[in-house]
Amino acid sequence: MATNKQILFNKPYLTGLESELVLDSINSYGHCGNRGYGQKCIELLKERYGFHDVFLTPSCTSALEMGALLADLKPGDEVILPSYTFSSTANAIVLRGAHPVFCEVEPNTMNIDVDRIEGLITERTKMILPIDYAGIPCEIERIMEIAKNHNLTVLQDAAQSTHSKHKNGKWCGAVPPLAAFSFHETKNFTCGEGGALIVNDPDLVQRAHFLQEKGTDRSLVLKGVKSKYSWVDMGSSFLLADILAAMLLTQLEHADEMTAKRAKVTRAYNELFAPFDTNGSVQIPHPPDGVELNHHAFFVIFDTEDHQQQFIDKLRQVNIFAYIGYMPLHSSPFGRKLGYKAEDLPITEDLASRIVRLPFYADLAEDGLDYTIENMNTVMNEIYE
Numbered sequence: 001m002a003t004n005k006q007i008l009f010n011k012p013y014l015t016g017l018e019s020e021l022v023l024d025s026i027n028s029y030g031h032c033g034n035r036g037y038g039q040k041c042i043e044l045l046k047e048r049y050g051f052h053d054v055f056l057t058p059s060c061t062s063a064l065e066m067g068a069l070l071a072d073l074k075p076g077d078e079v080i081l082p083s084y085t086f087s088s089t090a091n092a093i094v095l096r097g098a099h100p101v102f103c104e105v106e107p108n109t110m111n112i113d114v115d116r117i118e119g120l121i122t123e124r125t126k127m128i129l130p131i132d133y134a135g136i137p138c139e140i141e142r143i144m145e146i147a148k149n150h151n152l153t154v155l156q157d158a159a160q161s162t163h164s165k166h167k168n169g170k171w172c173g174a175v176p177p178l179a180a181f182s183f184h185e186t187k188n189f190t191c192g193e194g195g196a197l198i199v200n201d202p203d204l205v206q207r208a209h210f211l212q213e214k215g216t217d218r219s220l221v222l223k224g225v226k227s228k229y230s231w232v233d234m235g236s237s238f239l240l241a242d243i244l245a246a247m248l249l250t251q252l253e254h255a256d257e258m259t260a261k262r263a264k265v266t267r268a269y270n271e272l273f274a275p276f277d278t279n280g281s282v283q284i285p286h287p288p289d290g291v292e293l294n295h296h297a298f299f300v301i302f303d304t305e306d307h308q309q310q311f312i313d314k315l316r317q318v319n320i321f322a323y324i325g326y327m328p329l330h331s332s333p334f335g336r337k338l339g340y341k342a343e344d345l346p347i348t349e350d351l352a353s354r355i356v357r358l359p360f361y362a363d364l365a366e367d368g369l370d371y372t373i374e375n376m377n378t379v380m381n382e383i384y385e
């Protein structure tokens with residue numbers, strides 16, 4: 001089918017107010033972190049989502065690093081995380097000299113398989129670091145219960161799940177002591193590069209300020225508690241510039257309308273793939289009952305690698321760009337250096353070899369969805385005729 005149409009894998013959504021707000025930030029002469037727009041984003045996130053405190057960071061990667069510092073991870077500590085995740089999840093652990101202990105995922109959500117966590121706990125385990133793949137909330141209540149029973153802390157890598165809700169009615173990021181969000185271009189709400197560390201444990205808030213401000217107590221000077229600031233702890237520059245926070249604010253303010261558009265894309269994909277899921281040709285996401293999705297992404301796990309590749313190749317011929325997912329971390333070159341072998345996590349290895357992530361962005365709901373569904377339908381019928 002000859003066409004000029006092109007369906008990208010991802011396209012950032014613009015509310016239309018970004019340039020006005022960014023210009024306003026520029027003209028405010030308050031450009032650094034935690035200034036006017038930064039504070040507005042923090043207030044919005046706290047009020048809307050019930051977070052105790054929020055630290056805007058340059059990325060989710062840096063929020064995870066700050067979270068690992070705040071949790072006091074040390075050399076020799078072990079952290080349990082899924083192997084099916086982005087490198088940043090594991091880097092936050094490795095950068096502290098701690099050891100990532102990779103856990104299998106379960107295929108309905110591609111999130112950490114909670115039934116296997118306890119089997120990985122040793123006397124060195126310090127933390128559980130689950131992610132919310134494709135915006136599907138992990139089973140945080142069960143993870144918190146395990147953490148409580150074994151005196152562990154939890155840092156939720158919620159890079160993909162801003163505006164998703166757990167089945168207990170709490171927003172992603174609101175439950176554990178620490179959580180990290182991403183506002184990267186590929187995420188639902190973006191300012192190009194950006195992130196946030198959510199600190200729900202009040203005992204950690206003071207130190208989070210020190211870590212964010214290069215290990216200084218500058219925050220106490222800004223509060224009027226001290227007249228001069230000094231070096232009081234380790235730290236880094238974990239701050240988001242106000243100019244970026246200005247863009248982020250309008251994105252967060254339009255969360256509901258953006259999510260409604262994304263929901264339309266999920267509905268269309270579900271409708272198309274459900275019969276193939278029922279007859280066992282593929283497997284699509286089956287989020288737990290009662291969760292609310294931010295509709296970040298949609299995946300399809302094919303029955304064979306050959307069908308996966310055919311699907312990607314045939315769609316590319318009609319300018320529709322679908323991609324394979326993450327390469328599992330345990331069998332990646334660095335995972336192998338840490339001593340892992342592909343056979344250590346056979347379930348993750350197998351699922352990752354057959355998964356495809358479909359094009360997903362808010363504007364697709366209004367332009368290109370029919371074209372995408374029609375072509376995917378044709379391709380699926382060709383593959384499984």
Ligand SMILES: Cc1ncc(COP(=O)(O)O)c(C=O)c1O
Pocket residue numbers: 059060061062085086088089131157159160181182183184186194195
């Ligand atoms: C699960 C997960 N964690 C962390 C990150 C890193 O986010 P950022 O690009 O904001 O550093 C990503 C990015 O895709 C991610 O998917």
